[in-house]
Amino acid sequence: MTVSVRLDEVHKVFGRGEGRIVACDGVDLVVPAGASVALTGASGSGKSTLLHMIGAVEAADSGRILVGEDEVTAMNRRELARHRRGVGFVFQRFHLLSALTALDNVIAPVLPRKVPFDRAERAAELLAAVGLGGRERALPSQLSGGQQQRVAIARALIGSPRLLLADEPTGALDSATGTQITDLLHALAGEHGFTMIVATHERSVADRCGRIVALSDGRIVNDSWTNERTNGRTDGLND
Template identity: 65%
Template sequence: MTRRYAELVALDAVDLRIESGAAVALTGPSGSGKSTVLHLLGGMDRPTEGTVDVDGEELTARRLDAHRRSVGFVFQRFHLLPALTVLDNVLAPVLPRRVDFDRQERATELLEAVGLAERANALPSELSGGQQQRVAIARALINRPGLLLADEPTGNLDSTTGREIVELLLSLRERYGTTMLVATHDVEVAANCDRIVRLLDGRIVADDQVTPDGDVLGRLGGLRP
């Protein structure tokens, strides 16, 4: 897939296949195309050339609304609504529409999963940065998304809190069977994923597997230096 903005080529003929349930890190310098990949996969943008296929079917304009409801987003900035409680922030994505589950029950379950059940009635301003990101993660999972996209989720956090957030994301990925893509500059975040895709100037320049022991394998299966 290719994405151009006027004369700027943000992505240049990128061919990326992701297995269901995988945890993939997108790395590379600022402007390399990481966020553009997330926006295209999440249906927030459309490719100039090529297609985005989900479960073997092209993501067309007709399918966008349904697809967006099956995707969860976590950003560097938490984007919580300051006037709403923690619980209501988690509920916000599903309040305007009909759902086939108990909203309150699921939001409460998610707050328990991220360790914030006791702060359900607090306002975002009463929480630390790490706690606010946990609320944002719970909100992203309220629809039980098949795909979770995280754009620099630890960028505004100190290293200890960032490590806790990564561990939380990975544990929730396993718990709910969610496929996860994380755009990150953080080497430690990337090393905790199953696969590391490196972008440079809108192209994939490396696509490596990470072993359970943390070793990084190159395309041909050999250890990378």
């Protein structure tokens, strides 16, 4: 089941004194369930920090973050761990384990957990879904950058996430491969129905989403709908 995301007056500051960096400065944002939203802005604008707080990788200093009916900012350690299991992460640098095969990299997030499916079978199905059928035993060093990102996407999906957070998923790829990865993410979002938030500095990636939220110095400076999609758009969205 997909989920909505809501941020109310969220603040996050790193450092102190002259080195103090305001990463999020009172951010209010609502993402409807099933929507596809791009966060854009220059490096240091707060895109990644927002994703990390939604996914409970970073804690907000103040404000509220809700994913569905669950208030992330009020969770204890055990609840945060459970929340993370419902979130899929895709990063710019893939973060694959070099000693593991593609199949084992996909399995890794659910290895310590009890799951209602056969791990290897599901991992193989996901690798086939991202175009890597037959490469299950390949090591990351034997795969191209685009193929490694496909493994990372399959890994993000093995837990059947309600929410996918992608941080510069095409940043380490050439433009043609980046387009393929963008197409793949949206195809999978349509198939699996998860809510997707993508942090990107690439306009072509942002334009594929239904909505573009521009950030600068930790604040939202523009929030607009794209012409290509209207994912999750509702009247009174920010009521």
